[in-house]
Amino acid sequence: MLAYVIRRMFVGVIMLIVMSLVTFVLFFASPIDPGRYACGKNCSAAQIKQTNKSLGYDKPVIVQWTDFLQGVVKGRDYPDDPELRAAAPQLVTHCPAPCFGYSVVNTKTVNTLMKEAFPVSLSISLAALVLWLFFGVLFGVIAAVKRGTIIDRGIVAIALVLYAFPAFFIGLFLLKFVAIKWQLVDVPVYSPIAEGGVGMWLTSLLLPGITLAVLYMAGYVRMTRAFVLESMGEDYVRTARAKGLKSRRVLFKHSMRAALTPLVTLVGLDFAGLMGGAIITETVFNYNGLGKLAIDANNTNDLPTIIGLVLLLGTFVIVANIIVDVLYAVIDPRVRVG
Numbered sequence: 001m002l003a004y005v006i007r008r009m010f011v012g013v014i015m016l017i018v019m020s021l022v023t024f025v026l027f028f029a030s031p032i033d034p035g036r037y038a039c040g041k042n043c044s045a046a047q048i049k050q051t052n053k054s055l056g057y058d059k060p061v062i063v064q065w066t067d068f069l070q071g072v073v074k075g076r077d078y079p080d081d082p083e084l085r086a087a088a089p090q091l092v093t094h095c096p097a098p099c100f101g102y103s104v105v106n107t108k109t110v111n112t113l114m115k116e117a118f119p120v121s122l123s124i125s126l127a128a129l130v131l132w133l134f135f136g137v138l139f140g141v142i143a144a145v146k147r148g149t150i151i152d153r154g155i156v157a158i159a160l161v162l163y164a165f166p167a168f169f170i171g172l173f174l175l176k177f178v179a180i181k182w183q184l185v186d187v188p189v190y191s192p193i194a195e196g197g198v199g200m201w202l203t204s205l206l207l208p209g210i211t212l213a214v215l216y217m218a219g220y221v222r223m224t225r226a227f228v229l230e231s232m233g234e235d236y237v238r239t240a241r242a243k244g245l246k247s248r249r250v251l252f253k254h255s256m257r258a259a260l261t262p263l264v265t266l267v268g269l270d271f272a273g274l275m276g277g278a279i280i281t282e283t284v285f286n287y288n289g290l291g292k293l294a295i296d297a298n299n300t301n302d303l304p305t306i307i308g309l310v311l312l313l314g315t316f317v318i319v320a321n322i323i324v325d326v327l328y329a330v331i332d333p334r335v336r337v338g
Contacts, residue, residue: 159222
């Protein structure tokens with residue numbers, strides 16, 4: 001098991017390095033001057049030149065990439081040019097490891113911007129994950145057990161209808177009617193645990209969490225139903241029934257374990273995607289998470305922040321794949337071989 005985990009981690013590190021190189025090539029190998037985007041919309045030619053020198057964008061792409069990797073490992077100082085740092089030491093900004101860059105538009109390190117936004121995206125993602133996983137798997141199993149009945153058809157039909165609604169419609173509906181018009185809950189404003197306590201934190205995540213959970217839950221109902229039905233038709237399940245085991249024991253000990261394997265993959269990748277920011281949901285509820293940060297960075301041409309967010313999301317996905325592979329090995333020991 002340990003050897004398998006080490007192999008997966010080694011492959012993950014290689015993927016992270018390749019992903020960072022591809023990202024830099026895509027952003028910096030184009031004929032467009034990167035300083036024009038890093039500086040903002042209203043910068044003059046002199047300011048763009050100064051930005052390139054300050055951020056190190058005047059260097060070859062491969063040198064920029066190696067400097068970035070060094071910053072991730074041991075931190076980095078801005079301005080990047082030693083002469084500029086020597087001329088104005090009071091303006092030097094240290095970006096601690098892992099350093100993702102410096103935002104000229106916000107006059108902050110990208111680390112600081114993401115650190116401020118990350119707890120919001122993490123909180124919304126966790127709230128949505130708990131809701132969609134619990135109810136999605138629950139109703140999916142019920143639909144599978146009641147296959148062909150009106151309960152099965154009703155659950156599948158409702159799931160299809162919910163799956164057709166876009167995130168902005170669900171979010172706006174909950175905000176306008178549930179919170180504002182009907183006043184069933186307060187208008188959501190994110191409240192960190194350290195400030196308002198666990199109760200206020202959970203309350204602030206209710207509507208955004210439901211918005212995301214409804215979308216994912218609908219898909220998980222259908223997938224759980226399909227996976228459980230497929231596993232219930234396997235030979236070992238029929239053998240367990242023939243031996244006289246109770247239906248509940250067969251379902252949870254045999255069928256559900258086989259159905260968990262593909263679900264683990266879906267949960268890991270979906271959660272990793274949300275960790276990069278639920279762009280639409282955060283925008284609708286005006287939550288300053290990573291998704292809203294990405295929108296703001298795009299609107300202001302904040303290239304360092306965009307690159308940092310792309311790399312962070314890619315890291316989440318790769319790490320999620322490693323965790324999923326390890327969980328595979330725990331659920332099904334046969335995965336460790338090969």
